[in-house]
Every structure is written in C-alpha cells, then in structure tokens.
Amino acid sequence: MITKETVDRIIGFDGDELPVVSLYAGMCAGDAGSLSTRINSMLHEIRPLAHDGSIGRRARMSLRGDIERLESLEDTARLESGTLAVFSCTGQELFERVVLPRALHDRIVVDTAPWTRPMLGVLEEYHRSCVVVADRRSAEAWELYQDEMRQIGKVEDPALRKPNFAGWYGLAEHGVRNRADDLARRHYRNTARMLAELFRTGGHELLIIGGHPEEVPNLVEFLPRPLRERLAGTFAVDPRTATPADIRHGAERIAERYERDEERRWVSDVLDRAAEGRPAAIGLDDCLWAGSVAAVQSLLVQDGMAVPGVVCEESGWLATAGDVCPLCGGPARPTSDVLNALAEAVIDEGGRVEHVLADTELKAYMVAASLRFPLPPRPERSAA
Known part of the structure; x- marks a missing residue:
C-alpha cells in the first residue's frame, strides 16, 4: 500500500542539484512484452546522459548508479496490471518504488526533482x-x-x-x-x-x-x-x-x-456548467481540443473507455485522427488510447482526472471537462 509518508518523502525530496530519475512502467492485462523488457528499453534513453561531459562528474556518477539500480530491477519486476513507479537519486540515497493501481504509459524523466504528477494524478482518484x-x-x-x-x-x-x-x-x-x-x-x-x-x-x-x-x-x-x-x-x-x-x-x-x-455530483456539475454557458467541454473532440490548449481544470472519463488517436509531441495537440499537427506543422504520432494521453496532459498541466464508474449521462459523451477558460477556435486538421 502507498502510504502518505512515502508520497510525502518523494514529493519533499531535495537532490541538491543532482539528477533524479523517475520511471513509470505500466502494464495492462494482455499487454505484450515483459516489464523487464520495457524498463530496459527506457534505460536506453538515458544512458548517454551518464557519459555526457556537459554535466558534472558527481551528477554523472549518480546517474550511473541509478541506471545500475534500475537494471537490477529488471530481474525482479513482476506486475500483472497497474504501473510500477520508481524514483532514484543514488548520490542522495533516494530509491523509492511504488505500485500504482492504474496503468500509465511508459515514461522515464531525468530532472532535478522527482516527476510526481502522474503518480499524484492517479492517487487523486482514491480516497484515503x-x-x-x-x-x-x-x-x-x-x-x-x-x-x-x-x-x-x-x-x-x-x-x-x-x-x-x-x-x-x-x-x-x-x-x-x-x-x-x-x-x-x-x-x-x-x-x-x-x-x-x-x-x-x-x-x-x-x-x-x-x-x-x-x-x-x-x-x-x-x-x-x-x-x-x-x-x-x-x-x-x-x-x-x-x-x-x-x-x-x-x-x-x-x-x-x-x-x-461523488462521481454523479461531478458529472451533474459539468453538465450544468455547459448548459449555463460557463467554460466546459462535452464529448471527445471538444475535450481533446481543451487538453491541447491546457484549458482543462477537471476531466471526467467514463471508466473502461479506450479510443485510438494521434498526439503531437511538440505542441501537445491531441485528436482522433490526423498526420500533421495544425498547431506546429510537425508530425503526429498514433496512439492506441488518446484518452490516456489526454489524462496525462491534464495531469501535466496541474488539472485533475477522475474515472467515472457510476451510471450517469457521461456514458453518452464518454468524456467531459470543466475548463479554466473558454475554448479558442479549433484549427482545421491538416493531412500529410
């Protein structure tokens, strides 16, 4: 069980300018490939940093220790569903490992502080x-x-x-x-x-x-x-x-x-906001556009839904289809679940995500959101 003490320890960690490696490895039932393979693949992304002469020797040594720790984790990592989250800073003796109850996309981040937003976003869905x-x-x-x-x-x-x-x-x-x-x-x-x-x-x-x-x-x-x-x-x-x-x-x-x-109250509140003309987004297309422009304050997603779509890594544009991002002109990559990408984008911008299990009107829309500000006009999609 994830305790408040563990979460507080991770959030409050001070690496004294040493890099912190934050790794999220998610597994769903039926996913292909072992968790160890996924971890090893993510480690390839940060191995060059451990030999980068532009950062100090102490930082490089700490990163090498982090990589060794995470490599040894490959042999013991077992997870049928959910997400394994690991935070490591060898130079300051940080090594925290928690299992989140919901699957997230695989990610690895090196920064001066633990990258906790995905973890906190999931934990907000559970009452203590x-x-x-x-x-x-x-x-x-x-x-x-x-x-x-x-x-x-x-x-x-x-x-x-x-x-x-x-x-x-x-x-x-x-x-x-x-x-x-x-x-x-x-x-x-x-x-x-x-x-x-x-x-x-x-x-x-x-x-x-x-x-x-x-x-x-x-x-x-x-x-x-x-x-x-x-x-x-x-x-x-x-x-x-x-x-x-x-x-x-x-x-x-x-x-x-x-x-x-509580879920019924949230859904009712968002639908009332939309009916009264206050900032809200109802349905997939509007919510994806709201996520693209960081307008979402609270996102409600019908539990169990998954929709393929596209994501632009450069601008953060999200859509159900398209090859070229209309915001920056860059390529859009396909994703098997654009709702998951939307949830992560909302968490990254400090918003809240709730997966709704209750039988409500949300089933007709799949997703809805209360917004920080009214949506700007949506650009037309471009094709390659």
Missing part, C-alpha cells in the same frame, strides 16, 4: 478513509486506502460492563445509569480526540463509522464539525466479534457508495 469501529468502552481506528487496510489507533476506556440496576456498590438505579452514561460520554470524547488527531496528521479524506446501530449516533454527537463533514456513512457491526475482514467489507461498501455518489 479513516474507519473507526466503536462501542461504549473501546474504539479501533483503521486506514482504508487502495484496497488495503491497516490499524492506526485504539482507545480503551473503563465502563460498567454489566450494570446491576438493583444497585451497584450501594448506588441506586439512577446512579448506576448516570455513572455508566458518564463513562460512555468520556469514551466518546476520547475517541473523537483520537480521530481529530488522525485526520490532522494522516491526510484522511473520509470518515466511516461502524458499530451497534443504537450506539453509533452517540459517537457522532461528539464529533467536531470538521469531522462530521467528512463522515461518508456508517455500518452495523459488533465491535467485539468483528474480524478485520468484516470491518473492511463494511467500510468498502460505504466508501464505494460515497465515490459513486
């Missing part, structure tokens, strides 16, 4: 959820992210396990009840404090609560407003007998429902 399972005396917190779950916190408080309302230590019935309620309220306050700290330090986006249906509302009452606003839903479970698999199953159902509802 904090799941708490609680009763009147105990609470366990878990992090759910990218189909993985790990325990991140626990609260255990004293409680009256079996109150005897005929009297407990000489107290009358109402005293026993009051004492039990006081202990439960103290426990819920402690649980709320734990959750507030986890959200402050863990970068969680959603809160999901599990427990006995009659007890969960009591915990919700003690949550501060910022946490209530993050509450995605609740599920019924017995905290004393639930297994991690039970908790994960209940939480995943809530997270999935939230994500589908």
Whole structure:
C-alpha cells in the first residue's frame, strides 16, 4: 500500500542539484512484452546522459548508479496490471518504488526533482478513509486506502460492563445509569480526540463509522464539525466479534457508495456548467481540443473507455485522427488510447482526472471537462 509518508518523502525530496530519475512502467492485462523488457528499453534513453561531459562528474556518477539500480530491477519486476513507479537519486540515497493501481504509459524523466504528477494524478482518484469501529468502552481506528487496510489507533476506556440496576456498590438505579452514561460520554470524547488527531496528521479524506446501530449516533454527537463533514456513512457491526475482514467489507461498501455518489455530483456539475454557458467541454473532440490548449481544470472519463488517436509531441495537440499537427506543422504520432494521453496532459498541466464508474449521462459523451477558460477556435486538421 502507498502510504502518505512515502508520497510525502518523494514529493519533499531535495537532490541538491543532482539528477533524479523517475520511471513509470505500466502494464495492462494482455499487454505484450515483459516489464523487464520495457524498463530496459527506457534505460536506453538515458544512458548517454551518464557519459555526457556537459554535466558534472558527481551528477554523472549518480546517474550511473541509478541506471545500475534500475537494471537490477529488471530481474525482479513482476506486475500483472497497474504501473510500477520508481524514483532514484543514488548520490542522495533516494530509491523509492511504488505500485500504482492504474496503468500509465511508459515514461522515464531525468530532472532535478522527482516527476510526481502522474503518480499524484492517479492517487487523486482514491480516497484515503479513516474507519473507526466503536462501542461504549473501546474504539479501533483503521486506514482504508487502495484496497488495503491497516490499524492506526485504539482507545480503551473503563465502563460498567454489566450494570446491576438493583444497585451497584450501594448506588441506586439512577446512579448506576448516570455513572455508566458518564463513562460512555468520556469514551466518546476520547475517541473523537483520537480521530481529530488522525485526520490532522494522516491526510484522511473520509470518515466511516461502524458499530451497534443504537450506539453509533452517540459517537457522532461528539464529533467536531470538521469531522462530521467528512463522515461518508456508517455500518452495523459488533465491535467485539468483528474480524478485520468484516470491518473492511463494511467500510468498502460505504466508501464505494460515497465515490459513486461523488462521481454523479461531478458529472451533474459539468453538465450544468455547459448548459449555463460557463467554460466546459462535452464529448471527445471538444475535450481533446481543451487538453491541447491546457484549458482543462477537471476531466471526467467514463471508466473502461479506450479510443485510438494521434498526439503531437511538440505542441501537445491531441485528436482522433490526423498526420500533421495544425498547431506546429510537425508530425503526429498514433496512439492506441488518446484518452490516456489526454489524462496525462491534464495531469501535466496541474488539472485533475477522475474515472467515472457510476451510471450517469457521461456514458453518452464518454468524456467531459470543466475548463479554466473558454475554448479558442479549433484549427482545421491538416493531412500529410
């Protein structure tokens, strides 16, 4: 699982002007060629830099170390689907390897900082959820992210396990009840404090609560407003007998429902923008042109779609067909999936990409986008 600490470590890395190699190797089911072959092919692109006299000796030595590390990776790289992302700077002892849940195009970049936009673009599609399972005396917190779950916190408080309302230590019935309620309220306050700290330090986006249906509302009452606003839903479970698999199953159902509802809201918002005449692009041709001129703020793509097209490496022009770029006059290369190229272009320009699984009106258009500015006139396509 990709942790926040790993992502923060990569983003915050300072190579002290030494080059950083960022490699993305994507695999889809049925792809031809091994991952090792792809990595080796990409390394050929940067090998000349390791002997380039125009850069300093320290930088060259660091690059050679990076290449050796990545060459050794060829023998162990195994990936059925998704993307292997590797960030290396031997001179500053950086070597981070993460597996992204969605396939990206093969790319290798040498720069003074890790090239993280493709990684961040994919990770934005997944919510990091904090799941708490609680009763009147105990609470366990878990992090759910990218189909993985790990325990991140626990609260255990004293409680009256079996109150005897005929009297407990000489107290009358109402005293026993009051004492039990006081202990439960103290426990819920402690649980709320734990959750507030986890959200402050863990970068969680959603809160999901599990427990006995009659007890969960009591915990919700003690949550501060910022946490209530993050509450995605609740599920019924017995905290004393639930297994991690039970908790994960209940939480995943809530997270999935939230994500589908969120996708419906996004689609509705983009379509409303278009209907009101605000900057938006609906359909493949308009969205490709919007991506060509870096106009896309948020891109919505119907999940599972793939469309062949063309890309101009020089200008960034994207289209479904054409041999010559109308922007720069250079050649356009074919691509098996121009939607993927569009998504990468949006991420490169700091935009957001969401793949929509929900059943919405987007199916009729395949792709839609909210824009930073209205689209300029589209040039006519040229033929060779």
